[in-house]
Amino acid sequence: MTAEWWRDAVIYQIYPRSFADSTGDGYGDLPGIIEKIPYLAGLGVDAIWMSPFYRSPMADAGYDVADYEEIDPLFGDLSDADRLIATAHAAGLKVVVDLVPNHTSDEHRWFRAAVAAGPGSPEREMYHFHDGRGEHGELPPNNWKSVFGGAGWTRLTSPDGTPEQWYLHLFDVKQPDLDWSTERVREAFDGVLRFWLDRGVDGFRVDVAHGLIKADGLPDFDEEQSLLDGQSGPMWDQDGVHDVYRRWRRILDSYDGDRSLVAEAWVADPKRLALYLRPDEMHTAFNFQFLDNPWDAPSYREVIAATMAADEAVGAPTTWVLSNHDVLRHVSRLGLAEPGSSHEGLGAGDEQPDNVVGLRRARAATLMMLALPGSAYLYQGEELGLPDHTTLPDDLRQDPTWFRSEFTKPGRDGCRVPMPWAAEEPGLGFSPTGRTWLPQPDSYRGLAVDVQDGAPGSTLTLYRAALAARRGLALGSGELAWVPGGESVVAFDNGPVRVMTNVLGAPVELPEGYEVLLSSVPLHGHVLPTDTTVWLTRG
Numbered sequence: 202m203t204a205e206w207w208r209d210a211v212i213y214q215i216y217p218r219s220f221a222d223s224t225g226d227g228y229g230d231l232p233g234i235i236e237k238i239p240y241l242a243g244l245g246v247d248a249i250w251m252s253p254f255y256r257s258p259m260a261d262a263g264y265d266v267a268d269y270e271e272i273d274p275l276f277g278d279l280s281d282a283d284r285l286i287a288t289a290h291a292a293g294l295k296v297v298v299d300l301v302p303n304h305t306s307d308e309h310r311w312f313r314a315a316v317a318a319g320p321g322s323p324e325r326e327m328y329h330f331h332d333g334r335g336e337h338g339e340l341p342p343n344n345w346k347s348v349f350g351g352a353g354w355t356r357l358t359s360p361d362g363t364p365e366q367w368y369l370h371l372f373d374v375k376q377p378d379l380d381w382s383t384e385r386v387r388e389a390f391d392g393v394l395r396f397w398l399d400r401g402v403d404g405f406r407v408d409v410a411h412g413l414i415k416a417d418g419l420p421d422f423d424e425e426q427s428l429l430d431g432q433s434g435p436m437w438d439q440d441g442v443h444d445v446y447r448r449w450r451r452i453l454d455s456y457d458g459d460r461s462l463v464a465e466a467w468v469a470d471p472k473r474l475a476l477y478l479r480p481d482e483m484h485t486a487f488n489f490q491f492l493d494n495p496w497d498a499p500s501y502r503e504v505i506a507a508t509m510a511a512d513e514a515v516g517a518p519t520t521w522v523l524s525n526h527d528v529l530r531h532v533s534r535l536g537l538a539e540p541g542s543s544h545e546g547l548g549a550g551d552e553q554p555d556n557v558v559g560l561r562r563a564r565a566a567t568l569m570m571l572a573l574p575g576s577a578y579l580y581q582g583e584e585l586g587l588p589d590h591t592t593l594p595d596d597l598r599q600d601p602t603w604f605r606s607e608f609t610k611p612g613r614d615g616c617r618v619p620m621p622w623a624a625e626e627p628g629l630g631f632s633p634t635g636r637t638w639l640p641q642p643d644s645y646r647g648l649a650v651d652v653q654d655g656a657p658g659s660t661l662t663l664y665r666a667a668l669a670a671r672r673g674l675a676l677g678s679g680e681l682a683w684v685p686g687g688e689s690v691v692a693f694d695n696g697p698v699r700v701m702t703n704v705l706g707a708p709v710e711l712p713e714g715y716e717v718l719l720s721s722v723p724l725h726g727h728v729l730p731t732d733t734t735v736w737l738t739r740g
């Protein structure tokens with residue numbers, strides 16, 4: 202890693218409830234993560250990012266925060282968080298925590314106080330409370346919908362039963378949106394940032410970073426909400442958000458060390474996204490265009506070039522990501538008939554991905570990603586080649602998307618299934634009792650860590666080798682130079698390495714004078730078969 206570690210780091214996303222359970226209740230926890238720090242250091246990543254572990258009623262798996270300065274008892278307590286940060290640091294890993302500023306839980310004391318204080322109070326100014334439209338205020342203030350489905354507004358009822366004001370929630374009814382035009386909200390979050398910076402975290406992943414500011418007057422918006430498509434609309438990517446990030450940057454810069462901000466901003470235009478990365482704002486932003494890319498070579502070349510050019514213009518590095526807790530894992534996505542297309546999760550009645558084809562493509566995609574200059578994000582379990590659980594019984598689903606879409610969108614539970622650590626243990630070694638909050642699919646047994654550990658050709662072995670080579674050759678801080686490789690080949694040089702990915706093409710000859718350093722599947726002869734990536738060095 203360079204001094205500005207976030208420029209080229211590989212950051213591993215931990216989804217705390219599904220990583221490792223130390224207590225046996227079937228939910229992962231912070232002590233479980235601490236035990237696995239040596240595994241993560243051994244994998245060869247530079248940093249961890251933890252999805253929310255704060256106190257929460259868990260209406261959206263912790264993205265509904267009831268107290269930003271407390272750990273949910275499900276996961277442990279603040280002393281566990283301190284120990285986790287210290288253990289990670291001692292192992293040479295940076296620690297990024299999730300910050301959820303767009304909304305709180307309706308059980309947060311700020312929201313409770315706002316409800317109690319009544320219309321017109323300063324407490325209510327922290328959220329978007331409005332009178333309804335219609336003669337008796339019976340219609341919501343505008344027609345916005347929730348990202349998870351259904352209405353984006355809910356009406357309060359006062360204790361005596363009379364209907365009251367409405368509040369905005371772009372997500373679940375239990376996730377009221379904060380009003381970021383209010384100084385009180387900004388000050389409150391300054392404190393949250395400082396609280397975690399004081400505890401030693403190296404950065405924040407900023408949830409829904411493009412959603413904080415809503416257009417003046419909250420104008421109607423006729424479309425269905427679709428967060429993950431980089432939609433534009435009066436609730437997304439408003440220019441006013443940048444003031445918030447400038448303010449936060451000043452706070453981060455006032456701390457020692459090199460603390461960083463990464464934006465979760467589903468903004469489709471790379472030039473608009475790059476605005477978040479101007480020198481006085483955030484450091485990096487997830488490159489969801491890359492994640493969303495269909496499985497074809499010309500569009501990979503295009504998305505890589507366009508995102509790098511846009512970021513370079515503001516002096517920021519580009520990030521790369523293929524999976525996270527909100528999308529179908531890339532093994533499953535790339536195994537669909539239209540590879541790379543589905544965001545809404547898959548259920549037993551939907552098209553089932555071909556996991557063999559999907560894994561082959563996923564390994565190729567990962568090797569392409571890890572050779573690109575910039576930072577890269579891995580989602581827990583992708584180093585094992587895990588697919589989604591695509592036949593999860595509907596009655597076990599917990600994602601609010603499933604309920605709010607009236608059972609039409611399965612949602613994201615399939616990518617959030619507990620990790621398989623040991624093939625022969627109950628619950629595949631996830632917890633000492635064998636309990637798992639969601640069942641693991643049968644396919645996870647053969648993919649467990651202890652099966653793949655040290656096994657030649659396993660996906661885990663491939664990730665370890667790729668991460669070691671990437672670090673050894675400093676690919677993350679390298680320069681990309683395109684190489685002509687044919688229509689269905691993505692080919693580029695990064696320092697001493699030539700990278701070639703054959704996407705859906707006929708086999709191609711490897712160039713003369715090069716030796717194979719790594720390949721996503723074993724090669725036969727000096728030929729690159731379809732759906733394969735190689736890293737070559739000059740022989």
Ligand code: GLC
Pocket residue numbers: 261264265301372408409465526527
């Ligand atoms: C982000 C999170 C997602 C959550 C949503 C609301 O997109 O990644 O999991 O449901 O924000 O907080």
